[in-house]
Amino acid sequence: MRIATWNVNSLNARLPRVLEWLEEHRPDVLCMQETKLADEAFPSLAFAQLGYEVVHHGNGRWNGVAIASTLGAENPTQGFGSLEDDYGCRIVAATCAGIRVHSVYVPNGRSLDSEHYRAKLAWLTRLRTYLLEQCDPTRDVAVCGDFNVAPDDRDVWDPAAFVGATHVSEPERAALRNLLDWGLEDVFRRHHGEGGIFSWWDYRAGDFHQGRGMRIDLVLVTKSLAERSVSAEIDRNARKGKKPSDHAPVIVDFEVAAAGQP
DNA sequence: ATGGTGGCCCGGCCA
Numbered sequence: 001m002r003i004a005t006w007n008v009n010s011l012n013a014r015l016p017r018v019l020e021w022l023e024e025h026r027p028d029v030l031c032m033q034e035t036k037l038a039d040e041a042f043p044s045l046a047f048a049q050l051g052y053e054v055v056h057h058g059n060g061r062w063n064g065v066a067i068a069s070t071l072g073a074e075n076p077t078q079g080f081g082s083l084e085d086d087y088g089c090r091i092v093a094a095t096c097a098g099i100r101v102h103s104v105y106v107p108n109g110r111s112l113d114s115e116h117y118r119a120k121l122a123w124l125t126r127l128r129t130y131l132l133e134q135c136d137p138t139r140d141v142a143v144c145g146d147f148n149v150a151p152d153d154r155d156v157w158d159p160a161a162f163v164g165a166t167h168v169s170e171p172e173r174a175a176l177r178n179l180l181d182w183g184l185e186d187v188f189r190r191h192h193g194e195g196g197i198f199s200w201w202d203y204r205a206g207d208f209h210q211g212r213g214m215r216i217d218l219v220l221v222t223k224s225l226a227e228r229s230v231s232a233e234i235d236r237n238a239r240k241g242k243k244p245s246d247h248a249p250v251i252v253d254f255e256v257a258a259a260g261q262p
Numbered sequence: 263a264t265g266g267t268g269g270c271c272c273g274g275c276c277a
Contacts, residue, residue, distance in 0.1 A: 009268080009269065009277080010268090010269055010270075012269090012270090013268085013269065013270090034269090034277090036269075036270065060270095061270060061271090062270080062275095062276075108276080108277060110276090110277085148277095202266085202267080202277085203266085203267040203268050203269095203277090204265080204266035204267045204268085205265080205266045205267080206266085207266090207267095243268090246267090246268080246269095246277080
C-alpha cells in the first residue's frame with residue numbers, strides 16, 4: 001500500500017501536474033493540502049476517472065485539504081469532528097482500507113512575534129487533543145501533510161540561516177514532538193538518517209536549484225504502520241518543470257494488503 | 263540586494 005502527501009499550492013493551477021503524477025506513481029491514498037478550492041468546485045470527475053474517490057474540506061481561496069483514495073474513504077470528517085472552526089479548513093479524515101488517514105495543513109506562523117505563530121502552536125495543541133479524544137494509537141492511524149515545522153536541523157538547508165525564524169523554533173518542534181509522543185512516528189526518518197533531503201523550496205531566488213529547502217511535509221504513522229513501512233521517498237522531480245508546486249510529494253510504501261485481500 | 267516568485271484574483275494578501 002502506497003500513501004503520499006503533497007501540498008499542491010492550488011489544485012486549480014496544479015490539476016494537470018497532479019493527475020499526471022497520480023498516473024505515474026499510483027498511490028493508493030494521496031493527501032493534498034492547499035487545494036484553495038470550495039468543496040463544490042472540487043474536480044471530482046477527473047479524480048474518479050483515475051479511480052480515486054475524494055474527500056475534500058475547503059472554502060475556496062485559502063487552505064483546503066483533501067484525501068484521494070482508491071481503497072474507499074469511509075466515515076469522512078471535516079475539521080476536528082464538530083462544528084468548531086479548524087482555522088480555515090485545515091484537517092480532513094477518512095478511513096481507507098482500515099487505516100484512519102488525515103490530511104492536515106498546519107498554519108504558517110510567519111514570524112515568532114506574529115499572532116499567526118501563536119495560532120499555529122494552538123492549532124498543533126488542538127490536533128493533539130483531537131488525537132487523544134478521537135483516535136486510538138494502537139490502531140492504524142496516519143497523519144499526513146504540511147506541518148510547517150522542520151523536525152530538526154537536518155531538515156533545513158542551513159540552520160544558521162533560520163536562527164530566530166519560524167519552522168524551526170523550539171516551541172514548534174516541541175509541539176510536533178508532543179504529537180509524536182501520542183504514538184506517531186515521522187516514518188521518513190525510519191528510512192533516512194541523513195540531512196539535506198527536503199520537501200519544500202521557496203519559489204524565489206532559485207532556491208530549488210540552489211538546494212535551499214526544508215523538510216516540512218511529513219507522514220506520521222502509528223507504530224503498527226511504521227513497522228510495516230518498507231520505504232519513504234520525496235519525489236523532488238515533481239518540483240521541476242513547468243508550473244510546479246513549491247512542495248514535492250512524500251511517498252511511503254507499506255506492506256499492508258488492500259482491504260479484502262488475504 | 264532586506265530583494266526575489268507564484269497563487270489568489272485585480273489591490274494587496276499569503277506563502
